[in-house]
Amino acid sequence: MTRPTDPPNILVLMVDQLNGTLFPDGPADFLHAPHLKALAQRSVRFANTYTASPLCAPARASFMSGQLPSRTRVYDNAAEFTSDIPTYAHHLRRAGYHTALSGKMHFVGPDQLHGFEERLTTDIYPADFGWTPDYTKPGERIDWWYHNLGSVTGAGVAEITNQLEYDDEVAYHAARKLYDLARGHDARPWCLTVSFTHPHDPYVARKRFWDLYEDCPALDPIVPPIPFEEQDPHAQRLMLASDQAASHVTDEDVRRSRRAYFANISYVDEKIGELLDVLERCRLSENTIVIFVSDHGDMLGERGLWFKMNFLEGSARVPLMIAAPGLPAARVERAASTLDVLPTLAELVGLDLASVMPWTDGESLVGPARGEGARSPVPMEYAAEGSYAPLVALRDGPWKLILCDLDPPILTNLDEDPQELVNRAQDPACAPVMAEMTAAMTARWDLARFDAEVRASQARRHVVYEALRNGAYYPWDFQPLQQASERYMRNHMDLNVLEDGQRFPRGE
Template structure:
């Protein structure tokens, strides 16, 4: 019998805060209970540290160069199989409640049903432009207003969205429990928190009042940052903001508070799962991390641990609960789910760069990460193997960090003769995996095409691609084409008690 699958996804939640399940200071009772029965991947990494490319990589098991989802305005092509396609083909009903940041006219990508619209636009309007290095696009690039504006709010754009996501997910679980469809199910529930802006409800904000973890991290001065970090700071318009230690404390407090908010929503969903007596594999992860002021950086878009590392926990029969220290990737989720669902892996292998974790992670091999979006002027790549992390970009000096000895990534060993052999090893792996000149040309061509298409489609009548959830009002509650007695019996769970 194929297992049901429940995927719970947060947005911009750093894996640094999940060294072995939630960090001790986090008020996350529901995630803590889930962690106790899960395999906890302490060194899990995104395929790309930005929303749309990271999510496309997670869903397809492929890195951005293969998906061609380079940035937050790159189309996710309909012919790329996702875990939703593979599971649906194998007989699953597949459903999404929440965010997945699909760009383009296909807003389903294998999901049979999508319960909410997305919180972000589906068009090409957020396309970067490598032809204009250093130019900020002020109306959609991040700036540090999320930091200076952190505080308490009982409702916001994002709170309204995630309230809706959780409500629809719970409603769907009740529908699944009623048993009107005998197929196994895969429900993906994807929240937009704790993504900035760092605005949180008072009940969660107060949980972290005076917490030691609010203290501002030690920054690196702009002139001492590596070139990519300088570009990220410029993209965030750092010179036009006077960020104080109080701003940093409040931003961190709002971020931690919204982790607790997401935990509460996850608790609601898990309560419905339990009360309706349904069993499911449960997977929890994020699309990328958040620097949260570390090194003086905010948000994501870099390969540093706060940005690139994500929580990943899997509670499933056959996967031993406990901490796993081998580096893994979110692109491993697709083959893992297919393996757990009993789908022949030879059918999956041609369509994924990931490795199934169902039988362990020790033989997974090096983890690759790519980035070619805002704040970059050429594609960046990274490899994570053993204690080492290597990063390279045609525009920047290489970086080599030993994370066991230097978890803060403050000592770049790429120029140290004592580590020349290690550097050579990673250079060889990178050369075998990537043609960076060709990759750069592909990104530039994609950007140029999209700028033309976007400007053309905004001229004259505009037909948006944003998902419009279908609501068949004539099939809800009580209507005159229904037998009331049959309806009331079928819509009750449990029946006859």
């Protein structure tokens, strides 16, 4: 039984590669996601939320720390997240919270906890430097780990896959942990982060979820494929990086991929529903903040593009919903960022971040959630595979500006052009907006310096990886350990005390 003075518990529900345009105000009507729709009804929904970087490891390091990749130095999926960068898990743990993680966070390097006191599963991706890009070899395709369109041409149905096995395990351990927390053996408030790898490709789903979308009205992209020569330079680089020319993608391949993707949203919804049900049945829901978020989106065949790695809406926009005591159930239109989760949590539970705020790029969303003020323009960065130099973007009101030293600027007005088909950078009518946003971005970013720092990081990691794979290999992958001698019944325990202590609720 919670008391009004008890600090709130926190349940962070994270998914992977969920396109935020499918969450205009909670899940789109055509999505079979009853549990997320119910959560939306009691949440503040940030309808225009952006990732800090549209790739897994950089996005997640930024989400946890409230810092852009240029600060975390997690530029790509093989860049180390160093131990001296505080995360929301550190801040909460320092304030007396028990912090635990079930699932993916794509930490690279020997620190596989980053403030979590307990980690319930291993990660789904490698923790070493093997996936390091190389800016000195622009256009090089590393086939054994770069995306290709096999996920699209191979889309369909399966009852078990690598990723389904992983997320089944994530959900199981998360539910077990919630039951354990409910027992009350640890009096501290808690923060449990549950991070699924779906609906990330491959686009393969269990049949019972696949069958939900037989007549789905959203199986065809809104924007048909744009010819290679008409794509912007970065989109062309991404098409080359994913070896699109080697794959003949049919319209049916596209529909099957999108159908499986939607089916996997329903799969994740069911898992989330199971966890929220445990929360409710164990009388924890009243005093628990629930956050639902994704690391980045997925283009899903729009414009002929797949996966992420760009600043277009399908790739960069993500869902963000927060259900918390004291926050209204409402929709917020002004742009927000995944960088904002850390300072928002800090304000909700009363943590002081003054000592680290000079190095934090996020802003609390508590005020905007209550209709008080708005967040500053939202920044994004990308410096990973498929790029030849760093790209940066700023969302300011209806405008989005993308800059890269290699490319012409791209300016779009999302109110007038939600599909981002018209580049207004050279439009004389937009000259004042272009000048103002360019000045703001030039003040924030030194792209030449950013590029030099990324290249130096890549070079160091290539040396270290080759060295550490020569001779004896000591992997950094997290190894979850269980103390079997402390589980269930053992002879150093009193059976009567054990059975009573492990029962919840007691005396009913």
